[in-house]
Amino acid sequence: MTEHSPLPDDLFDIAVIGAGVVGCALTRAFAMAGARVILLEKAHDILDGASKGNSAILHTGFDAPVGSLEAACVAAGHAEYLDIHDRLGLPVMKTGALVIAWTEDEEAALPALMEQARQNGVNDVHFLDRTALREAEPGLGAAARAAFRVPREYLIDPWAAPLAYLTQAMAHGAALRRNCPVTDGAFDGTGWRLTTPQGTVRTKAVINAAGLYGDRVDQMLLGRSNFTIRPRKGQFVVYDKPAFDLATHILLPVPSKTTKGIVVCRTIWGNLLVGPTAEEQEDRETAVLVPATLDALRRRGEEILPALAQHDITALYAGLRPATEEKEYRVTRHPENMVTVGGIRSTGLSAALGLARHILDGWPQGFGQGDGQGTGWTAPATVWPKVPNISEAGPRDWQSPGHGGILCHCEMVTEREVAAALTGPLAARSLAGLKRRTRVTMGRCQGYHCAARLGQVTDGVFSQPMVPEDG
Amino acid sequence: MVYSASRWCPKMADLPQNPAVVIVGSGPAGLAAATLLAEAGVGPVIVLERAATPGGVPRHCAHSPYGLREFRRLMTGPAYARALVARAKAAGVTIHSGVNVTQLLPGPEVAVTSDVGPARIAARLVMLATGARESTRAQRMIGGTKPAGVLSTGALQALIHEDGLIPFRRPVILGTELVSFSALLTCRLAGIRPMAMIEETGRTTARKPSGLLPFALGIPLLTGTSVAEVEGRDRVTGIRMAGAHADRLGADGLIVTGRFRPEAALLPQSHLVRDPGTGGPEVDQFGRCSDPCYFASGNLLRPVETAGWCWAEGRSVGEAMLRTLKGTLAPDPGLRIGSSGVSAMVPQRIAPGTDPALDRLQIRVAVPSRGRLSLQVDGSEVAGRDLRALPERRIVLPLPRPDALQIEVRLAQDQQEGP
Ligand SMILES: Cc1cc2nc3c(=O)[nH]c(=O)nc-3n(C[C@H](O)[C@H](O)[C@H](O)COP(=O)(O)OP(=O)(O)OC[C@H]3O[C@@H](n4cnc5c(N)ncnc54)[C@H](O)[C@@H]3O)c2cc1C
Ligand SMILES: Cc1cc2nc3c(=O)[nH]c(=O)nc-3n(C[C@H](O)[C@H](O)[C@H](O)COP(=O)(O)OP(=O)(O)OC[C@H]3O[C@@H](n4cnc5c(N)ncnc54)[C@H](O)[C@@H]3O)c2cc1C
Numbered sequence: 001m002t003e004h005s006p007l008p009d010d011l012f013d014i015a016v017i018g019a020g021v022v023g024c025a026l027t028r029a030f031a032m033a034g035a036r037v038i039l040l041e042k043a044h045d046i047l048d049g050a051s052k053g054n055s056a057i058l059h060t061g062f063d064a065p066v067g068s069l070e071a072a073c074v075a076a077g078h079a080e081y082l083d084i085h086d087r088l089g090l091p092v093m094k095t096g097a098l099v100i101a102w103t104e105d106e107e108a109a110l111p112a113l114m115e116q117a118r119q120n121g122v123n124d125v126h127f128l129d130r131t132a133l134r135e136a137e138p139g140l141g142a143a144a145r146a147a148f149r150v151p152r153e154y155l156i157d158p159w160a161a162p163l164a165y166l167t168q169a170m171a172h173g174a175a176l177r178r179n180c181p182v183t184d185g186a187f188d189g190t191g192w193r194l195t196t197p198q199g200t201v202r203t204k205a206v207i208n209a210a211g212l213y214g215d216r217v218d219q220m221l222l223g224r225s226n227f228t229i230r231p232r233k234g235q236f237v238v239y240d241k242p243a244f245d246l247a248t249h250i251l252l253p254v255p256s257k258t259t260k261g262i263v264v265c266r267t268i269w270g271n272l273l274v275g276p277t278a279e280e281q282e283d284r285e286t287a288v289l290v291p292a293t294l295d296a297l298r299r300r301g302e303e304i305l306p307a308l309a310q311h312d313i314t315a316l317y318a319g320l321r322p323a324t325e326e327k328e329y330r331v332t333r334h335p336e337n338m339v340t341v342g343g344i345r346s347t348g349l350s351a352a353l354g355l356a357r358h359i360l361d362g363w364p365q366g367f368g369q370g371d372g373q374g375t376g377w378t379a380p381a382t383v384w385p386k387v388p389n390i391s392e393a394g395p396r397d398w399q400s401p402g403h404g405g406i407l408c409h410c411e412m413v414t415e416r417e418v419a420a421a422l423t424g425p426l427a428a429r430s431l432a433g434l435k436r437r438t439r440v441t442m443g444r445c446q447g448y449h450c451a452a453r454l455g456q457v458t459d460g461v462f463s464q465p466m467v468p469e470d471g
Numbered sequence: 472m473v474y475s476a477s478r479w480c481p482k483m484a485d486l487p488q489n490p491a492v493v494i495v496g497s498g499p500a501g502l503a504a505a506t507l508l509a510e511a512g513v514g515p516v517i518v519l520e521r522a523a524t525p526g527g528v529p530r531h532c533a534h535s536p537y538g539l540r541e542f543r544r545l546m547t548g549p550a551y552a553r554a555l556v557a558r559a560k561a562a563g564v565t566i567h568s569g570v571n572v573t574q575l576l577p578g579p580e581v582a583v584t585s586d587v588g589p590a591r592i593a594a595r596l597v598m599l600a601t602g603a604r605e606s607t608r609a610q611r612m613i614g615g616t617k618p619a620g621v622l623s624t625g626a627l628q629a630l631i632h633e634d635g636l637i638p639f640r641r642p643v644i645l646g647t648e649l650v651s652f653s654a655l656l657t658c659r660l661a662g663i664r665p666m667a668m669i670e671e672t673g674r675t676t677a678r679k680p681s682g683l684l685p686f687a688l689g690i691p692l693l694t695g696t697s698v699a700e701v702e703g704r705d706r707v708t709g710i711r712m713a714g715a716h717a718d719r720l721g722a723d724g725l726i727v728t729g730r731f732r733p734e735a736a737l738l739p740q741s742h743l744v745r746d747p748g749t750g751g752p753e754v755d756q757f758g759r760c761s762d763p764c765y766f767a768s769g770n771l772l773r774p775v776e777t778a779g780w781c782w783a784e785g786r787s788v789g790e791a792m793l794r795t796l797k798g799t800l801a802p803d804p805g806l807r808i809g810s811s812g813v814s815a816m817v818p819q820r821i822a823p824g825t826d827p828a829l830d831r832l833q834i835r836v837a838v839p840s841r842g843r844l845s846l847q848v849d850g851s852e853v854a855g856r857d858l859r860a861l862p863e864r865r866i867v868l869p870l871p872r873p874d875a876l877q878i879e880v881r882l883a884q885d886q887q888e889g890p
Contacts, residue, residue: 402586449604
């Protein structure tokens with residue numbers, strides 16, 4: 001079945017609603033376990049919700065609430081990522097993090113945070129006094145007092161990871177439908193009929209991984225929801241590549257109750273970023289960039305790393321966290337053959353693989369099995385399709401022959417890379433999707449040099465064209 | 472899309488092993504230097520250009536005026552670019568398109584990549600002529616959403632000229648530099664009707680007669696106004712403004728024009744000294760970089776001048792390279808010029824020797840300024856004038872003597888003018 005053929009009449013074991021990082025990881029886990037899975041995404045392309053803009057840190061879970069599901073899933077997700085990333089061609093930048101105290105009060109809070117880390121199983125944290133801190137990060141502002149190091153906080157590619165999970169899921173038979181919002185559904189006691197503009201999907205069970213719409217999808221399908229999404233915006237400033245060398249660690253502040261605070265860290269593509277903010281809002285769709293806030297971020301960045309003042313900005317972006325009224329993830333099994341994986345607020349990129357494992361392992365007997373005797377699934381032989389590397393952590397396509405020339409000069413994206421991202425079962429369906437797969441136009445010139453060529457190669461390819469239809 | 476390497480990227484099977492001169496960038500500056508050097512018979516001169524076709528910015532710029540200085544007639548950008556390319560080829564220059572220079576190394580030697588993969592090319596001298604690009608929306612900290620339809624002038628011209636694509640019908644143009652009027656002309660030629668031109672300061676940056684263009688075309692010019700917010704999810708649906716016209720326009724695009732910055736991405740990871748003021752390489756009055764085997768010219772030196780100016784600059788820096796190859800211009804680090812009150816200056820160093828390639832000090836200010844601009848040599852003013860200047864506009868002073876011991880350019884502000 002291709003994405004364009006009519007929806008099949010036959011029964012799926014599981015329909016996953018929402019192709020964010022969580023939905024992609026869930027689809028992977030169940031497809032590899034042998035379930036017949038379909039992933040339904042309302043947007044033009046995958047990763048169009050909360051997963052489109054984050055800090056890209058692979059967290060250890062050192063600062064998660066002790067004993068929480070979040071702590072367990074982040075730890076498990078971190079471990080599984082390290083286990084599989086090579087086989088999927090996914091990068092990891094092993095930077096480590098420093099939790100830095102800038103005031104006396106913050107310094108006083110460090111021991112308790114280190115203790116919390118140990119209780120979360122992160123035993124390799126260690127303290128750095130002012131001298132050791134300065135040695136570790138000579139570029140830090142003078143006010144930095146002390147810190148502790150969390151060696152296994154890493155940086156990854158936030159888009160390649162879910163793309164690889166879904167690619168592997170599809171290699172194990174999972175189906176994907178984009179432009180396919182679930183608009184209604186009915187449970188008949190043994191299975192679901194989900195309504196979409198592309199037709200009805202019949203499935204034994206449903207997993208709601210709708211991110212910023214998790215509560216709405218619960219309401220729509222079950223008529224109830226035990227949580228409410230309270231979108232929390234995070235804005236970022238990204239600096240040009242020369243700033244990459246200003247700091248080696250992920251520089252974290254002492255966290256507050258509501259946020260991990262303003263981070264300065266590298267990106268896997270060789271930039272340096274400052275952010276995110278934490279701003280509550282009603283709107284679930286749009287994360288508006290606010291110059292005054294971004295200016296404040298920039299100033300905070302310059303306090304943390306004074307040399308940043310001499311560096312150029314490459315990009316601004318903002319993301320929305322699917323926060324709820326509680327800190328903990330909102331994972332619920334419903335008697336109607338449905339599981340909600342909601343409120344995956346600010347650690348979903350790290351936790352996704354762990355969450356998927358958790359849901360799979362706890363998959364209720366009888367969810368979609370008439371006889372209640374196990375799942376009845378047979379796992380197919382495991383395959384490991386690799387995604388192309390677009391990070392600075394490995395060799396790039398432009399370094400090998402036959403790449404067809406460079407299309408995006410700032411990010412050194414080749415014609416061959418773009419062509420590859422526009423073909424195959426998971427081909428980019430929007431300009432944003434192409435950017436996330438290749439980084440075209442995401443560099444310092446933001447399209448000044450490559451917009452024309454990009455217009456040529458994508459003309460007529462996207463459901464949302466680069467230029468308006470009537471143009 | 473069917474992927475085809477040959478359509479885009481000509482094979483560069485025969486990159487010469489040891490050219491005398493490598494020129495990076497085939498805009499007016501690079502081609503002018505290449506032509507001069509090839510005509511002088513210095514040995515193989517090659518131009519490396521990362522775009523598919525040579526010619527630099529003018530090749531997309533479908534309107535006049537180009538060519539007055541070089542060809543003594545009024546030409547459109549593409550015609551001008553073709554003429555420069557033809558002249559260079561006739562002089563014996565080899566132009567390799569589809570070749571990206573990725574690294575500058577001592578030697579001099581440049582690392583490149585193209586369809587055939589990475590390679591290195593050593594030469595006797597290298598000229599950098601990689602031009603400039605406009606500041607982006609992000610660099611200008613423009614708020615709002617990030618839909619499609621926010622473009623620079625350069626991207627707009629390339630889209631229209633290369634693809635025949637019309638990205639919007641009713642955009643807003645931000646900026647009033649020369650290039651902003653180029654955006655306006657481009658729109659007119661493509662049947663796009665801008666809703667307004669907006670300018671953050673109180674007056675038009677470009678000098679007359681360009682400044683009169685909006686009036687002639689009946690397009691409102693809103694000064695003292697900035698973009699507060701871009702609206703729209705997939706496409707631009709509106710532009711919210713702040714300042715004198717705190718209004719909303721139902722525009723479907725935004726052209727973010729001007730505030731050029733040198734295309735100097737190769738510098739930070741190279742051994743060459745970068746001037747923080749211009750953002751380009753630090754050069755002396757011969758266009759020589761801190762490594763005297765490297766020269767630079769054109770808009771890479773300082774944003775931003777006309778094609779004719781860049782062409783003339785390319786030629787005269789080319790002459791300095793010729794003298795270097797003949798051994799009549801000896802390397803010398805020279806003296807760094809101090810500065811205060813100005814934001815950028817080129818050249819930044821003065822070395823011994825006559826017949827400078829850059830025969831004036833080119834200066835820029837960051838904010839609208841009024842005051843006394845003076846050139847101080849060994850403690851006394853040798854040139855100066857009372858100045859009223861806007862950012863992005865050219866200010867010149869005579870070049871100081873190479874035998875001075877201390878040189879400083881000083882701008883003493885009377886007062887800072889508000890917008
Ligand atoms: C500013 C910021 C910084 C962050 N930093 C980090 C970090 O450094 N490390 C980390 O691990 N995590 C981080 N996170 C958290 C992480 O990004 C999120 O936890 C994660 O993206 C949540 O993914 P999700 O799949 O649950 O939701 P989403 O990505 O929102 O996916 C849900 C999907 O469901 C789709 N959908 C909704 N309704 C329907 C419907 N009716 N039918 C079909 N489809 C539907 C949506 O279009 C969307 O694609 C950060 C988040 C933010 C915002
Ligand atoms: C929209 C617009 C309108 C204009 N209108 C006019 C006008 O009407 N009249 C006028 O006189 N002037 C005009 N100008 C200015 C004029 O075009 C420029 O001054 C002139 O092109 C600058 O020449 P240059 O050689 O310095 O650089 P460019 O023309 O910018 O050429 C630089 C070249 O270097 C190449 N390059 C960059 N990096 C690399 C690398 N790493 N490897 C290989 N190649 C590289 C680029 O691809 C480019 O081709 C306009 C400029 C713009 C942007």
